Amino acid sequence: MNTKYEDIPTLTRVRRISEDEVRQKPLELRLYKRMFGYTGNNRQEVRWLVLCVLLRGVQGPAMAWCLSWILNGPVAKGGHAWLWGACGLYILLAFFTDFVLYYRLWLALLVGEGVVHDLRNDMFDHLQKMSMSFFGRNRLGRLISRFTSDVESVRAGVQDAVFMGLVNLAMMLFSAVLMLCFNWRLSLMMLVVAPIYYAVYHIFRRRLSEATRAVQESFSRLTATLAESVNGMRVTQGFARQDVNAQAWNALIVDHSHYNMAVARATGQFQPVVELLNQLAIGVVFVASAWLVLRSSHPSPVEDLVLFYFLANNLLAPLAVLGNQYNTAMSSMAGAERAFLLLDEKPELVDEDDAAELPPIQGRVEFKDLSFGYNPQKLVLRDVNFVAEPGQTIALVGHTGSGKSTIINLISKFYLPTAGSLTIDGHEIRKIKASSLHRQMGIVLQANFLFTGTVMDNIRVGRRSAADAEVQKAADALGCLDIFEALPQGLMTRVGERGAGLSLGQRQLVCFARAMLADPRIMILDEATSAVDTVTEARIQQALSVLLKGRTSFVVAHRLSTIRHADVVLVLDRGRIVERGTHNDLLATGGVYANLYQQFIQASKS
Numbered sequence: 001m002n003t004k005y006e007d008i009p010t011l012t013r014v015r016r017i018s019e020d021e022v023r024q025k026p027l028e029l030r031l032y033k034r035m036f037g038y039t040g041n042n043r044q045e046v047r048w049l050v051l052c053v054l055l056r057g058v059q060g061p062a063m064a065w066c067l068s069w070i071l072n073g074p075v076a077k078g079g080h081a082w083l084w085g086a087c088g089l090y091i092l093l094a095f096f097t098d099f100v101l102y103y104r105l106w107l108a109l110l111v112g113e114g115v116v117h118d119l120r121n122d123m124f125d126h127l128q129k130m131s132m133s134f135f136g137r138n139r140l141g142r143l144i145s146r147f148t149s150d151v152e153s154v155r156a157g158v159q160d161a162v163f164m165g166l167v168n169l170a171m172m173l174f175s176a177v178l179m180l181c182f183n184w185r186l187s188l189m190m191l192v193v194a195p196i197y198y199a200v201y202h203i204f205r206r207r208l209s210e211a212t213r214a215v216q217e218s219f220s221r222l223t224a225t226l227a228e229s230v231n232g233m234r235v236t237q238g239f240a241r242q243d244v245n246a247q248a249w250n251a252l253i254v255d256h257s258h259y260n261m262a263v264a265r266a267t268g269q270f271q272p273v274v275e276l277l278n279q280l281a282i283g284v285v286f287v288a289s290a291w292l293v294l295r296s297s298h299p300s301p302v303e304d305l306v307l308f309y310f311l312a313n314n315l316l317a318p319l320a321v322l323g324n325q326y327n328t329a330m331s332s333m334a335g336a337e338r339a340f341l342l343l344d345e346k347p348e349l350v351d352e353d354d355a356a357e358l359p360p361i362q363g364r365v366e367f368k369d370l371s372f373g374y375n376p377q378k379l380v381l382r383d384v385n386f387v388a389e390p391g392q393t394i395a396l397v398g399h400t401g402s403g404k405s406t407i408i409n410l411i412s413k414f415y416l417p418t419a420g421s422l423t424i425d426g427h428e429i430r431k432i433k434a435s436s437l438h439r440q441m442g443i444v445l446q447a448n449f450l451f452t453g454t455v456m457d458n459i460r461v462g463r464r465s466a467a468d469a470e471v472q473k474a475a476d477a478l479g480c481l482d483i484f485e486a487l488p489q490g491l492m493t494r495v496g497e498r499g500a501g502l503s504l505g506q507r508q509l510v511c512f513a514r515a516m517l518a519d520p521r522i523m524i525l526d527e528a529t530s531a532v533d534t535v536t537e538a539r540i541q542q543a544l545s546v547l548l549k550g551r552t553s554f555v556v557a558h559r560l561s562t563i564r565h566a567d568v569v570l571v572l573d574r575g576r577i578v579e580r581g582t583h584n585d586l587l588a589t590g591g592v593y594a595n596l597y598q599q600f601i602q603a604s605k606s
Contacts, residue, residue, distance in 0.1 A: 031336050035158060038115040045107050045114075052104035053163055057170020059097045061178050064310035066090050104163070112159030116151055123147060123342060131349040132414045133374065141224025146342050149219050150335035157332020161325045168318030168325075175314040183308055197277055197319070201326075204270045211263040212330040216338065218256040225252055267327050278316040282309075349416055351433050358436040361425040362390040363521045363552030365411060370420035372410060379418065380406050381575045388568070393553040395563035395583075397593060398572035404556045407572075408524045411554060413437055424522075442520035446527035448511040450502070455484055456491040458510050462518035474517040477546060480509045516547055523553040569593060 039046050070086045123146065179187045229245055365388040373379040381403045388394045396404040409415050410422055413434045422429045424437065442462070450458050459471050466474075471491065475481040483506065487493040495501045502510070515523065525544075545565075557563050564583045571579035571586070571593045579591050586593035 031333055031340070032162070034340060035115065035154060035332075035336055036162075038118045039111055039158075041118060042111050042114040045110050049104065049107040049111060049163060052100050052107060053166045054170060055100045056097075056104055056167045057174050059093070059100065060171040060314045061174045061311060063090070063093055063097065064175075064314050065178065065307060066093055068307035068310050104167070108159040108163045111163075112155045115158050116155045119154060119339065120147060120151055123151075123339060126343050129347050129350075130345070131347045132409070133348055134345070139224040139228065141222075141227035142220050143342075144227060145216075145220040145223040146339055148223070150216065150338045153216070153331045153335025154339060156328050157336065161329040161332055165322060165325045165329070168321050172315050172318050175311045179308060179311045179315065182311075186308055196280075197274075200270070200273050200277065204266060207266045208263070208270070208327055208330045211259065211266055212327070213334040214259040215256070215263055216331070216334040218252070218259045220338075222252055222256055225249060263327070267324075270327075271324070274319050278319060281316050282312060349414070349434075352430055355431055355433045356427075358424070358427060358432040358440065361440055361521050364388065364390050364423075364425050365522065365552060365554075366421075366423045367407075368421045368423070370410070370417045370422055372406060372415065372418045374415070376418050379575060381410075384420070384575075384577055386568070386570060386577065386580065388552050388554070390552055391550050392567040393548055393555060393563075393565070395566035395569040396554060396556045396572065397563065397569055397596060402572040403575045404572060405526060406575075408443075408526055408554055408556065411522070412441065412443065412524065440521045441524065442515035442518045442522070443524045444508075444511045444515050444526070448507065450495055450507055450510060452494075452496060454489075454492050454494050455487065455502075455510060458495065459491075459513045459517055462514040462516070466517055471513075471517060475513045478509070478513050478516050480513065483509060484513075512544075512547070521551060523548055523551045525553065526556045571596075 066086075067090065070090060127143070176187070225248065229249070367384045367386050370381060370384045371379050372381040384403075384407070386394070396407060398404055406415075410417060410429075411424075413429055413432075416430060424432070429437075451461070456468065456471055459475065460466050462474075463470075468491075472481060475484055475491075484491050484493075487502075487506075493501070555563055555566060563569060566583065568580060569583055569586055570577050571591075573592065579586055579589070579593050581589070587597060588594075
């Protein structure tokens, strides 16, 4: 029995809430206009493509007219002398038609690739400007689907649905004009099926639009779940959750299949109905032409009726193609609206218009009556006041959830205070550009990220212009150069995604060396030694004293042994500073810090 999406356990199901987005109208002109705004770098190709589209629209009716002329002229009248010349002309026209088709397809691919290239670049640039809260709300797989399936849908819409649709519309238009010129009575009779065509498209338009959007959103959920499953494979296998995850994945696959089948059903019903209407229209032509030939006082010449029949095929056959392209257009619109919704989402934290570049700083940081909440209605920090003088080391201590990481997030300008002020060398943090602040900061976190590349490349993240000798000097100053040189290829050893190939301690040392190379004025260590074994920690403690010397440093650590030499220890509890002082002073008072330290000592002995 197939598991339904709604039957997935709460902890493993993918919430639809994150997929609720503003709906655009199907085939909305504004979306098309915005999509084609990305053809700006291919204007010349677009001009040639439009010319090819017009030629393709004319060539179909022209070939129908040429074939009718050959049948009603040289063939019917026995003109052997010029029959071969007429056939040669038809063959030349056919070759020219294929030549134009080749360049139309090539130019459409070129324009489509240009749109996808520029759109993905804009999306990536925009993504890097988003606030940290954005990445907390959006799952990785969901963002990946924006760059993959949604953008590919835009490509198909531009290079296939639009230009192929224009070709068929132009062919229908030129065929209709010729039909009116040759026999306006038969042309008007074909209008009998026009209201039926309109009703069919109106009925299927909404069904296809909703079905294609559902497929896009379902694929986004699949991508998000797959990314989460791969990243969490260690936990999955460690807790033997393979069956639970497989059940959730199966439910999503079934869900996705249902949506795909809905599209297939709608398309499968749409195409036969259009084909039936085409045959009905051809039947109307035959009946009407027979009536004109047999009953009319001014019967149409037979050659006109033959030409009219060929033109009718050129008028009606594109309708079936347009039906297929309509489905592609629906998928393209679904992808475009989701991609543009990502582009239109404004970062919650942006530099103010009057924000200035932060000049070289000494590193004085002051919190004054500062309060903050990720949700303004629920504060995480309340009335925090302290000053970190240049060169001081400030230790942040407290139970999980007390607000330690929030303080360093505010110093890093990943978030802005809800109330109060935060100044750096007297500059209000709202009035300085984040990039100029980050260039003078170094951050080492508990779970640091390493990029795919060499150890050398990952250390050089701290300062991209650094020479190899400078990287080696930074690692040597840290006291870990020998550890890096012991790797298979030394500093040129390649590491995989997220630092695969290095031990946890080695990865952390790479991040310390990265910070050393950056030579920041403000240094932040957030549980930076928690992943390092005690032997390695002993080696880097002395290096850290070198790294932190002369820099304003903020150290968050559960291992209280790492903050004994801090100039000031701030003890937080429920978002407030409840104690402050040196390590020895706080131990002497016998308060919260002394209790935490005692617990740490007991845990170390056990």
